Amino acid sequence: MNNLFEIDAWKIIERGFDPSKQKQAESIFSIGNGSFGQRANFEEKYSGDSLQGSYVGGVYYPDKTRVGWWKNGYPEYFAKVLNSCNWIGINIEIDGEQLDVHHQEVLSFQRELDMKSGTLSRRMKVRFKNGKELEVESLRFCSMHDEEIAAIRYIVTPLNFSGNVKFTPYLDGNVMNHDSNYDEFFWEEDSHKVDVKKGYVCSKTKKTNFSVSTAMRFSFWKNDELLEIHPNHVSKAFFVENNFEHYVEKGNRYTLKKYVSIVSTISHSEFSVIPRSINNVRQAYMNGFDYLLNNHIAAWEEIWSKADIEISGDVAAQQGIRFNIFQLYQTYTGKNEKLNIGPKGFTGEKYGGATYWDTEAYCLPFYLKTANPKVARQLLIYRYNQLDKAIENAEKLGFKNGAALYPMVTMNGEECHNEWEITFEEIHRNGAIAFAVYNYVRHTGDHSYLEKYGRPVLIAIAKFWTQRFNWSEAKNAYVMLGVTGPNEYENNVNNNWYTNYIARWCVQYALEVEKEVSPKVGALLTNDEIKSWNHLVENVYFPVLEGTRVFLQQDNFMDKEQLTASDIPEKERPINQHWSWDRILRSIFIKQADVLQGIYLFEDHFDLKTIQDNFDFYEPKTVHESSLSPCIHSILAAKIGRLDKAYELYLRTSRLDLDDYNHEADEGLHITSMAGTWMAIVEGMAGIRVLSDSVKINPVIPKNWKQYRFQILLRNQPLEIRVSQNECEIINKGSQDLELILFDENIPVKAGNFYIKTTTKTATI
């Protein structure tokens, strides 16, 4: 796999302008602050192929569902993340010709995403058709310190001329979603105003009535001198601009500083979004660009101090992991309980919705170990708040008695997805939500969560499973028919091992929690229910490959033609872009961890040989065409001592978007799976397992790494872990003593102390 952009420990660097990479770059260089985000579109006009995208967290539109043939139970609409007001716009014009590198000669070009400071910058030299050459330097950020603020510094230097240049900062709310099902425009205008100093556009979503006010204000400088200017102002529906012509002198730097505020009714009332946005840009203008930038950088410093993973000796791996951590924190900061982690974050539109099982299965472990436990709790509460909708959803499908099926994709708790094989059948998502409760409790020890919030969710999920299994006379066991497992290259299969396994576990865990909690606050289950649930737990059918330890992905899996991924010609990869759907379905090839996903989640239920045998059976058949896949395989590979494989899959997961493995980065990044990359180091390389009663650490290190180091929260204590080729150091930075198990040996690590083991063991089996 070739690298798309330059390798650097803290930066993504693009040198030279290549229009064919523009949409990939727009995704990869995206910036955001958890509240809103912006693709790396140019500030000035660009008429080449581009996906202009600016997204505001939590604001959505119920786009009428598009299906081939309607089926009962389909949702009426798909909640779409909205492409909203373009706030970065600054047009530059010389002698009637607009700056637009699609039509002009680019003499030099460099775009940089600095992950340490959270800034996107660009420097380029352009020759206009009339021969005039201009240097442009821009830098922008979405403030991590103030979630309603963004700012741009846009510097123009005439290189070979003096003369008039026209500057036009603007806001443009005439924006359509590229993925609109029926080419509908999702916004209506609330109002807009502009004067010589400031302007705003306030748009309102149709149907859902979210208001978003975007305001701007700017200043203009010659070198370090603030200039007084008298701009014109222009406005029309959804649009405001200022513009002014200025005589620029060759070799001097002319800087436009644009302050922007985006305020929505996600956090404020309909009446306050406009005045608040106006007030914000006034304040930002007063504070000045550098002040805002410094605060922003300080906020990132705080995040990096807790969440960074440092890898020495392998810059590609280093860049990969930081890119993943960076994008995750840009997407979700845990400040707002109405938000969740969309699969594309603020980097694109594909998939819509905000919340998938990715949140619980992938992102939660990341936030559990890198952020205040409140953040993880916020994610759980989000689902608790949507329990009623999950019960309604199950009722639509014919389930009763308070059974809950959480949606595959949602924005407000209602199902949005519109393929029956996913919507109705990919029900293992329900298991991930229950597992997240379990995971939160075992990480934090916060059993009080179960009483009010955890138990109702767990019981409702377990009710779904107990109705979804049916008794098979033929097998003399409970079977689950017609499901889609995590491996979406199979649809409507029977007895998907993963789904059966997590479903049974959900019922077991719900029974345990009921037993723990009911003496305190009363029972939710009758004795009959408990009895029949226990009968189910004891009699679930699991497909196995006879005479082996291998769990079969589903019934009749062995009827498939027995091939491995290496049998697929390179030019037919990824198969989902080359093969018809039926061919994919009946092939043995696995999109993403399925049986192995279950073994990953419930690793402590299986002995090492079982894990190894299943890994060896499934890994060669897995094409990893889901971003959620390689990280899980990497973790298991590390576990069973396949360090080369673990490293190969780590690189693949960490650089999936950076190197665009699956040829789809132009549409946006795979945000949620980035948490899996982080897990591939913390759980894979460092071998950290947080169990209910113990924390285990079994670090390994790839041959070509000198050292890696990171900090995590364990039992709410910050712990730094450093692993090199010959030692492993654990520093307890917290105030409480910890007892850990390192290579099967109990070690006490006292508060403020460290522990060093001088030989790093390479796991063997």
Added chain:
Amino acid sequence: MNNLFEIDAWKIIERGFDPSKQKQAESIFSIGNGSFGQRANFEEKYSGDSLQGSYVGGVYYPDKTRVGWWKNGYPEYFAKVLNSCNWIGINIEIDGEQLDVHHQEVLSFQRELDMKSGTLSRRMKVRFKNGKELEVESLRFCSMHDEEIAAIRYIVTPLNFSGNVKFTPYLDGNVMNHDSNYDEFFWEEDSHKVDVKKGYVCSKTKKTNFSVSTAMRFSFWKNDELLEIHPNHVSKAFFVENNFEHYVEKGNRYTLKKYVSIVSTISHSEFSVIPRSINNVRQAYMNGFDYLLNNHIAAWEEIWSKADIEISGDVAAQQGIRFNIFQLYQTYTGKNEKLNIGPKGFTGEKYGGATYWDTEAYCLPFYLKTANPKVARQLLIYRYNQLDKAIENAEKLGFKNGAALYPMVTMNGEECHNEWEITFEEIHRNGAIAFAVYNYVRHTGDHSYLEKYGRPVLIAIAKFWTQRFNWSEAKNAYVMLGVTGPNEYENNVNNNWYTNYIARWCVQYALEVEKEVSPKVGALLTNDEIKSWNHLVENVYFPVLEGTRVFLQQDNFMDKEQLTASDIPEKERPINQHWSWDRILRSIFIKQADVLQGIYLFEDHFDLKTIQDNFDFYEPKTVHESSLSPCIHSILAAKIGRLDKAYELYLRTSRLDLDDYNHEADEGLHITSMAGTWMAIVEGMAGIRVLSDSVKINPVIPKNWKQYRFQILLRNQPLEIRVSQNECEIINKGSQDLELILFDENIPVKAGNFYIKTTTKTATI
């Protein structure tokens, strides 16, 4: 089940106007002539709920596919049957108030479809808001004698006033398909013209460039006196009208005779459609209404003389079978090789496309036995002409070497359907097309068809199957994974018994035909191919219920909850309108004959006990929610002597639309399944089987029928069969002697002679 309309041997009669039945009535009272057809909309304005529909055979538009998530191999478009120029329009206005029974008092109302004469008539009395009462009598037909002509006689009688009435005959091509995926208008205008005598609208389809010219001309009469009138003429895009006011005298009859011609580029050049349509209406006008009507009735007489089935003693059954035969001949006459039999004929838009497997599996046997063999041959040639497209289609899905997969739905040979579980998986359709060749040859003895036309189709289909099976090490047999059988309430199953069975048969039959034909005109298969195909034929896996003669619908069928259709509460029927798709899929309930479809087709492969056991296993699980289902079960029920069941299912199939069993007649009729109804009598009750070397007749008769009688073509000889409670008469009306097997006894029936057996046996097992 209540009858929607009155029971009559030759007519469908609606008495009294019930707006809630209007859309059902519009479908059921549809008329057509194989070239075009028209729903039973009112001539005058009707602003109530209605589906205005006029359809021209073979004219289609490639409507951009609508899917939730795109999958490789999906067709880009769905060929839609086009709603085209409204030619029936005649508006009536008194004192500025339009006749529109949605807003007026209907004093009496009767609508009649006379199947014998192929005419739709209506008589009604209406009171206008100003108290004026009008009687309207209309009669119209689409000429079976001249496929480009239709005519309307529209009589107005003022009942309680004399005064001015405005008459406005018009043509309106501003017509949209109700099922347009993106609310697109599919037509563009070619031209329109109108003068005091005549007018036309010529529209052209976007993209496909079909032109359709619709012309009109009219005359106006007071009682029997032709009046000279001087109408105004009005036109705009896609629209022409004449209008005139006439002083009408109380109690007199004023008749507007409207002659219409519809000419399309299906049969004529782009340059000739307009002059031809104009010339046609001029000629029709000269010939006069009665002349045209008489020719039309004579054409129907000719059809009925060959295709009628007469049932004495059961008017509901009689009406049912005639309705089915009538609709079939209205839809397809076999005159044009470019046409086929759309599932809704000319009665609605749902499903789109023109050709489904219904044509081969259901309609072909009907035309083989009731029409000149050229008609059936035409249907086969239609597929032969589309072989290249079927090969392309298979290539898109990854098949090689000239393998062909015929489309699920098509207009021009390209696939139109857009659900993966149907498009890519419901591949048994390929088998029906091969079976049709076999069926044609065994009926007609025309082996010469195989050389040029039959063999290439059969070999290409067999190539598909040999690639579609794969070898299962686990089963030590060839298996077929990921298919949808005829029972569409299962998707993506393994080893659907029906599909495996017909697929293996296709390979066998292709090998036979190759053996028969290759000595004459050269081989199409290599020896290696023949060897490996034979290996496949001998080693196909079939799921069975161990210890019984029951063939299992698919792998793991017995894991389902074992229920019968009687367990479903009445209010949840049909389940496809009440249950979510996943619930339907994992239930045991069968939409339509599946294993039994195979047993029906290959009945001579199985002993009676096997047929009975499979019938008893599957019939109670079958909900018959496809129109294609009850007829097959009825035939098998008759075969195994379950006469009550056969009769019950016969009534259900024959009156499916008349009584609207499945609550969907408003969208159009189930045209193709109507051939199944016919089969339910000829093959079911009369027990006729045409085998390659013999013709068997095993008649039974329901208790409540006095007698039934029909004519069929056997070995190209017209044969009349009459079955009463105590005798069976066979009359050979042809010129060649026949040898038949009646109740297992060889009987010679000489040309022009008859044979009577005095006891009708009731089949027992």
